[in-house]
Amino acid sequence: MNFIVMCIIPIFIATILIVGLKEKKDIFKLFVEGCLEGLKMVYKIFPYILAITVATYLLKSTGALDFILIPLRPLLTKFGIPDDIVPLCLMRPLSGGASMSVVMDILKTSGADSVSGKMAAIIMGATETTLYTITILFGAVGIKKLRGVLIAGLIADASAIITAIILVNIGVI
């Protein structure tokens, strides 16, 4: 099972290259052009990373996070939710860049294979920046009434977070 999962990415890469060559595309040029786009993306998200890294670091180092989590403490321990996951859950629907940097911070301080590291990776990978997506798509056609979209999107996010926490706690990963 693990071997199959590990094969997915290399096979995927090889398939793309083979299809590209078969259709006589200039795959090297396309690759380099795409890389440049990637670099621009990094350039664009860096300010978010900096803003949120500073803020989350301050919350933790000053002890403010412990203070905020006091009322939630019984709930967190009961359901096996690590403290550092809470800021991620709050930020995930609002900002992709910000939540990405929270995930980085969790992986760095707690470790990629720790309980919170796994939860953070799954939550980040299985959800989208709900608010941003709604704004872009409805914004493009000038719609301001949202009807049920926001609520349904947040229900989906919440169910993703809960499922991720359960999966890690029962040891699926």
Next chain:
Amino acid sequence: MSKIWGAMLIISIAVAIFTGNVETVVSSIMTSGQNAVENILGLVGMMCFWNGLFNIFEKTSAIKTFSKFFSKIIGKLFNKKELNEKAVEYMSMNMASNIVGIGNAATVNGIKAIEELQKENPKKDEPNDNMTTFVLVNTASLQLIPTNIIALRALYGSSSPSAVIFPIWIVTAVALIFGIVSIKILNRRM
């Protein structure tokens, strides 16, 4: 976002002053600034690589084959009466791009699709059922291989970076089912 970010900083500074360890504020800003740079530098290579690879994918016929599969699903999920052919085409391209992780292409096709859906929408300032459902599907992360997450896990020393793929699929599926059920119910009531 401004309120949350502002609150994070202000609360931290207030707690620091209150508990008397004000020096931590300045030293934390310095350390975390360095951390932010290290984090992004670690990610640059992988992000560029995947973007380059997906740029090849986007220009081949594979993406079209992929999107044909989605046009069938669209027929089942959406109200066909308010759906024109172009809308179906853009919607399937949008979903196919999301699945393979070409964010830019997904956004472009998503916007074109919603413009087509808007043409069939009688009330211009209020989304119809197809539009709400389409936007909801876009707020779910359909990505098949979460490349950024795997890169991050590898960067921070995971023993098996791609082990999250399967759990991510399960969680995405659960979220999508909850989301679609909710929007179908809410579409009738709101």
